[in-house]
Amino acid sequence: MPAHTRRDLLRNTLATAAALATAPAAEAFAQPHAAKHPWPPHRRPSPAEIEANFARLDAARDLPVFRRDLFPNPVILDSIELLHYKKSWLCRVRSKDGAEGISISNAQQMASLWPIFMDRIAPFFLQEDARDLEKQLDLCMVYQSNYKATGMAMFVPLATLEFAILDLFGKLANKPIGLLIGDRITNPKINVYQANGERYITPEETIDHLQRDVAISHARAIKFKLGGRMSHVETPPDRSARLIPMVRKTFGDDMVISADSNGSYAPAEAIRIGKIMQEYNYAFYEEPVPFDDYDGLEQVADALQIPIALGEQEPSTWNFRHILAHNNVGIVQQDMFYFGGMVRCMKVARMAAVLGKQCIPHISSTGLGYVYMMHFVSAITNSGPYHEFKEFNNDLPYTCPTSTLRSDADGIITVPTGPGVGVTIDPDYIKKHEVMKVIKPANFKDAE
Missing domain, CATH: 3.20.20.120 (Enolase-like C-terminal domain)
Structure with missing residues (x-):
């Protein structure tokens, strides 16, 4: 989708949101002490209103999120590494052109979930064009029937990798992740x-x-x-x-x-x-x-x-x-x-x-x-x-x-x-970590 078409569609679909700053509900949340009962009355929508809501929700959900239009050339992930030191878990990704991104995971959860990152998530993204991030996030859930582990088990490792990829793209484009x-x-x-x-x-x-x-x-x-x-x-x-x-x-x-x-x-x-x-x-x-x-x-x-x-x-x-x-x-x-x-x-x-x-x-x-x-x-x-x-x-x-x-x-x-996350982690601290490098299986295409 051309960049100008994507932007126009996004503006049109989210026009309601632009008025939130002056909406009564927004004012109520911002100033809940201003009146005895400051909230708008709750109302159960009719079946017809629910169907209309579904249509609007689907249109918003289906819009692309990642700004792929900012990156005209392929960005192939040449390496994905999980780094571990004491209670710290980092993810580092590098492209074939030498760009690098890094993220810090949820340490408490990753201590249990790191094998899922290594075996069931990261191999799917390795040697692929990271510009297809949005599509890959969905397809990864099909790889090895990962959807059967939907929830924290899949999503904490998946988010850890996504944050590192976004950091890489932010550095490439000289833009913050937002x-x-x-x-x-x-x-x-x-x-x-x-x-x-x-x-x-x-x-x-x-x-x-x-x-x-x-x-x-x-x-x-x-x-x-x-x-x-x-x-x-x-x-x-x-x-x-x-x-x-x-x-x-x-x-x-x-x-x-x-x-x-x-x-x-x-x-x-x-x-x-x-x-x-x-x-x-x-x-x-x-x-x-x-x-x-x-x-x-x-x-x-x-x-x-x-x-x-x-x-x-x-x-x-x-x-x-x-x-x-x-x-x-x-x-x-x-x-x-x-x-x-x-x-x-x-x-x-x-x-x-x-x-x-x-x-x-x-x-x-x-x-x-x-x-x-x-x-x-x-x-x-x-x-x-x-x-x-x-x-x-x-x-x-x-x-x-x-x-x-x-x-x-x-x-x-x-x-x-x-650029990216906008935070630089001390390189000497990173060097203290054990590096676990992801390898894509030879039978990857049959792994599903």
């Missing part, structure tokens, strides 16, 4: 929200820790944990119902507050907790029921006005399509690693945009996890007003000349603008 997955940078700076990930502590301890961390990050939004994480057992008992009003009273009306239950509740209890959140003007309610309980999700969405956020655990573009078309979600939260990389995540963000929904991606990793998320957010049109900041791995020596990668006195982080 300009490889979008036509322009829409969010050069990102407002952070301060998250507290502790669950089994008292409400008082939770508030103390939030106050401590906000003093460092200067965040104007916060999020904390509810419930028992995919369990109906909460410790201390009734912690959530006590904590929700305490956080609002402690931080005042000007703080944007959200909470995450990680699928802790059955629908009835999720609704009870959600109504308390509404009473205290919370911005969004994350994963109120188990992530794969789509019937329970619909019950909760029908009963509440507060926007529902989810997607951290979701492995399927088709499932996102379903919940968006049925208006069961207000915010999508696909994870850069868990969902298989930026190309797949961009398809979901675009689907959400055409229905006026926001995208606030989840972060699953230290290392460079936050940097990948920032590049992604820089390129989407329906970004939420605040995004989670997680500290980097302090063992990672790096330099970034275009950003401090830390929030300033206003709780804002600048997205790196250098």
Whole structure:
């Protein structure tokens, strides 16, 4: 598709998203304290509206993401290497012309999943034209019936390789990654929200820790944990119902507050907790029921006005399509690693945009996890007003000349603008890693 045709189609299909900055829903998420119930009323769409939603979602999903038009000549991947040192897992790719890209994986998950990267993913991409990245991401799931392992097992290694390839292309084009997955940078700076990930502590301890961390990050939004994480057992008992009003009273009306239950509740209890959140003007309610309980999700969405956020655990573009078309979600939260990389995540963000929904991606990793998320957010049109900041791995020596990668006195982080990821890892640190080189099997064509 010619570049000008692609750009015109993208603009037309995502025209709805361009108005999000002034839409009532966007204002509500940005300023949830401004009124007693600031959210737009939830409405179950009719069958005809659902079918129309599906058509719009499909059109957005099917648009190309990777800016192949920037690269007129083949870029053949001559080597793919996985590098390991202590808890660190890096991926390094090189083209036949000598271009190089590097990524840092989700260390916790890659410690278990690295054989999948070596045996079932990387060989598929080796000696192929990396400009076909978008097509290869789909075909790789067919190779060796990889689709049978859909989910984190496939997607963390797949994302690790994709990030390295995007870094390579960014260096070739002298552009940040955001300009490889979008036509322009829409969010050069990102407002952070301060998250507290502790669950089994008292409400008082939770508030103390939030106050401590906000003093460092200067965040104007916060999020904390509810419930028992995919369990109906909460410790201390009734912690959530006590904590929700305490956080609002402690931080005042000007703080944007959200909470995450990680699928802790059955629908009835999720609704009870959600109504308390509404009473205290919370911005969004994350994963109120188990992530794969789509019937329970619909019950909760029908009963509440507060926007529902989810997607951290979701492995399927088709499932996102379903919940968006049925208006069961207000915010999508696909994870850069868990969902298989930026190309797949961009398809979901675009689907959400055409229905006026926001995208606030989840972060699953230290290392460079936050940097990948920032590049992604820089390129989407329906970004939420605040995004989670997680500290980097302090063992990672790096330099970034275009950003401090830390929030300033206003709780804002600048997205790196250098080529690729825009971050340089200390070469001496890289040399400490054991290098495992990928080899393409001789019977590759029959390996399926």
